[in-house]
Amino acid sequence: MGFFEDLADSFVKEVVDPTVSFVEDSAKTVVREVVDPTVAFAEDSAKTVVREVVDPTVTFVEDSARTVVKEVVDPTVTFVEDSAKTVVREVVDPTVSFVEDSAKTVVREVVDPTVSFVEDSAETVVREVIYPTAAFIATQFQRPRDVMEQEAILDKLLASNGSRFPGDDYHPHDRKNWMGNLSIEKLTLNKIVWPGTHDSATNEIGIDVVTRPLGECQTLSIYEQLVLGTRVLDIRVQEDRYICHGILASYNMDVVIDDVVRFLWETHSEIIILDIRTEYGRKDPPEFETYLTVKLGQFLIQQDDNLFNKALSEILPKRVICIWRPRQSPRPSRGGLLWNSDYLKDNWIDTDLPWTKFQSNMNHLKQQPPSSSRRFFYRVENTLTPQADNVVVWVRPVTDRIRRYARLFISRCVAKGCIDKLQIFSTDFIDEDFVDACVGLTHARIEGKV
Template sequence: MGSTVSTQVQKRKALSTEKKVLCDLNQSCGCDFPSSDYRPPDRKAWMAGLGPEKLHVNKIVWPGTHDSATNKIGIPFVSRPFAQCQSLSIYRQLVLGTRVLDIRVQEDRKVCHGILVTYSVDVVIRDIKKFLSETEKEIVILEIRTEFGHPDPLDFDKYLVDQLGEFLIHQDDHVFGKTIEELLPRRIICIWKPRKSPHLKAGDPLWSAGYLKDNWIDTDLPSTKFDSNIKHLCDQPPVSSRKYFYRVENTVTPKADNPVLCVKPVTGRIHEYARLFISQCFAKGCADRLQVLSTDFIDEDFVDACVGLTHARIEGKA
């Protein structure tokens, strides 16, 4: 009993120290970066607003959501707080400016997060189609993976192609150097990550798992995650020469050996530091590597930060 209490005391001290590290860094260094004051006039159509003819895929800083389809997961006030990472529907996230979606499915094609389940993936597809019908020049990266511990849904690749075929941008390394205008009228880069990898090749309508990479650090300590994100980003080649998307997740996650297990208060420890992260990328010399930035509980300011840096890149300011 005594050792358990001592361990918890040490963990609380570590958390307090790490929160102070980020707070002090924010106060001393600030969170300014090129075009950090830019605000898109219409977040629903921010790509169109920046000019699709000059917006190259590899210059975009893509705002993404982590565990995107968890707004209605589990039982309200009972299990939902332990697995909900977004409060908005997929459609509302896209309208807000999200352009990378992280969807996990189980064998019956229902979206899940661990052992908790929510609506069918059909709801996700319907929301994406609704958004695409209301916009003309927005591109979405849709990552769908089989959740850990589950078998792949039967014929799921065929399902995705049947549902999204007319919108799918086919797997092609040349896409990274193209503008949004050159990809239209196709609108979705769909990356399918099954447990048993299919044989996908250049020209296929779906993209292989290796086209969206990250270095996930499973921690609830904000400064540890922040520093790890910087370190791994520095290890990547610049976006100008990269033939895959690299994601940084501005999130921390609850740990079973800590008393706070609800997602929102835990991820809130790092949530406000997205702009600080971007500014530190410039300070550390790795801003030219930043590409996909994801978060829990996405908000307008997070989207604006990503769009602002994208604006700076196409204007030659970053």
């Protein structure tokens, strides 16, 4: 072991130590002769770069920045500020003024008128809707009371004065031929009290149950009415020759003519007044005068003012006085086969109040000349009309308010001294009693009792 240790020590001393010293000396020499000069050169170079490159560059950048600020930024800021002021002065301020002016204009021309319109509309609604509605509702409560009060007046008259008049107990044994069964040599046109029907051809008008009650004034056909004793027919037509009542329509005029002709062939001494008119608001049927003269020619009584005092025996076998009342077409000429509207007059008032109608009929009748001296027929209609401002619009319940007072009207004519002026007496829903009252009065005139 001592040998090897000595050998190692000798190796360290003679090889390792000299090598280490050489390396250390070499490192120092490298530091002194290479590293230090290199570091010194680098430092000098860095200082030179800072002095000759960085510092001039920094100075240039700073000068450039100042120049940019002075020549670009400051003018731009100034331009922007000036532009902003210009925009404010030339755009914003005028816009604000325009908006303010527009707002004032909108207030003046839109808002204020709108407010006024709304206020006016509100007043209009109150005046034209609310008040009328309130009045309508009040009417619905008041109208039944008015009807009851007026019926009570008529009932009181009936109870105190009765319905007696000359001929009131007369009953024709054959209503179909009641004229012929009277003395046709004594019976002149102006002595007849003609039982008539109002809106005669309205049976089957409209739709059953739905619209029919609004327009139906008779339930019998034209032929059935004539057989019952009716002698004056009120016929309303429209452009297509259909029978109408207001907006409702029933059957063609041919049905009426056929019923009339059938009745005329079955009787011999009955004279009919056929009053035909174009319904209000409708157009005349084309060539209707020619149609009537062709259909009824052989029965037509030519217009003649001297007929009124003539007995039936002098007029027969002609049987029909046909009065045609067009709305736009020329009226029938005097002396022709058709009579114009001058020969049938009335004073219709549109009401659903019975005493109001009763009084109106009486007052207008008093103003007429006696039937013996006039040269036209005058009609009194014992009917009422449903009114749009009342919920009761069916014909039957409205007209029934006055129908039962037909005999009372005749008796009042006697009491008021105008019985000699009563001529055509018409009704809705004609019945035997109404016919009998008219025929009875006619019989009394022939007998000289009136």
